[in-house]
């Protein structure tokens with residue numbers, strides 16, 4: 267029997283330009299797919315209403331082509347809202363989500379525990395009666411969800427078998443006040459719909475995979491393997507981040523730098539990597 271094709275993806279959010287860390291992530295995913303005779307997908311995660319800049323998607327495509335990558339593009343998240351709403355409705359009808367009207371500031375003040383996603387929601391709204399029509403976000407009742415799923419495992423191709431520890435992040439938001447979905451629900455559904463077999467992304471998203479594993483189980487979705495690669499570091503040993511003034515790929519490209527040569531350097535690991543945020 268032929269082995270199943272490896273399907274990976276690069277899923278950037280167009281709320282800032284791509285930088286070197288993104289290039290590395292895209293190359294890792296691209297090469298894992300190509301080495302397995304598989305498919306490398308590009309998915310634009312453009313549901314961050316207030317920060318999303320649709321024009322950046324085209325810049326991203328130019329950046330990836332400049333690096334010498336080839337991909338198949340799947341529909342952007344903004345074109346898939348109905349599938350997110352359907353999944354959220356199903357989870358609501360099973361009593362797995364509850365409405366929450368707390369603001370970030372209220373949560374930061376009330377939270378006593380900090381989890382991998384920031385302050386862990388203390389459950390203030392779990393038993394609150396919120397009048398219909400009030401703007402709310404919907405949170406997963408993680409205790410209830412885990413009682414339904416029982417213990418779960420997932421596999422990272424670098425870090426090995428993981429016991430699912432979704433409780434650490436608490437009752438995360440699955441439906442935002444200003445959008446029909448949050449990253450966790452959207453990415454989980456999309457990876458299943460897109461047939462992704464190897465979810466490839468930076469180790470800074472390691473903790474999110476515990477949450478995604480629970481959502482897969484609740485929604486009866488196929489379970490991929492994950493590949494959380496190390497992060498590129500800047501000269502101070504910090505994660506390269508788009509907000510920290512690291513030069514964008516577009517700037518480098520427009521300045522005439524050779525993209526294929528840069529890709530070769532990234533493949534040869536000529537930049538410091540290391541941090542394994544979230545990975546045990």
Ligand code: GLU
Pocket residue numbers: 276277278279311453466467468471
């Ligand atoms: N859209 C996310 C980001 O740009 C990546 C999500 C993922 O790879 O799962 O950070």
